[in-house]
Amino acid sequence: MAALETPQADSIAPAAVEPLLRGGFGRPYVYSERCDSTQTHLDPGLDEGAVAACDEQTEGRGRLGRRWIAPAGSAILLSVLLRPPAGRRVAELSLVGGIATALTVERALGLSSQIKWPNDVMVNRGKVAGVLAETREGVVILGVGLNVNQGREELPADAPVPPASLRTIDGVRRMRAPLLADLVLEVERAYKVWGAGEIAALFEELGPRDFLRNRRIWVDGEAGQAVAIDRSGRLEVNVGGEQRFVESGEVRYER
Known part of the structure; x- marks a missing residue:
């Protein structure tokens, strides 16, 4: 994973991300510097796999309406539009997103991660990411918030689960575009495995990471x-x- 020399060099604008996308997801890639929440930034009429990303969210949230706070340009904040097969449990998609995020984090850090049921990704007992699956107008919007470049002082001190970022774990400031592209590809892979079977098809990746x-x-x-x-x-x-x-x-x- 590419390290970042200066914060100014980091970008998740389309010109930085789109050349790195390798699967079918992320097309279209809907980007804004600032938005209320990526969860509301995708038109339900877009194709499956459409991705919304923002550098800063003013109304970012996790489960139970909790706020997701991250300084502008420090995290990966994205949502993916999904059209799961009829009759499938939407709640399982939080675990699908958790598996995809955990694998992305592990490759970036070279460390193992865990999944705190139902939707948090943990490294060394610190929460580095959260996943949220919501149904809206006949589609599912799968949101991921991944702490990347925050310093310790930029993480909320009163969070119910101790927070961490990739940077607080290994001291490396990363370019977010390659990491975002890897995450989108992992979401696509895990979602397709789940769509062809059940959550059991991903159990070998889920079970050992049970926090x-x-x-x-x-x-x-x-x-x-x-x-x-x-x-x-x-x-x-x-x-x-x-x-x-x-x-x-x-x-x-x-x-």
């Missing part, structure tokens, strides 16, 4: 022990000796 495995957790306020992410993408939890499978919910964990 919550064997941790004491609270799901919607109820305490238990996380067992594993199952082949349906659910979180298996042991609650007082009773086995439960959680398809969605708010998870806290014991640090």
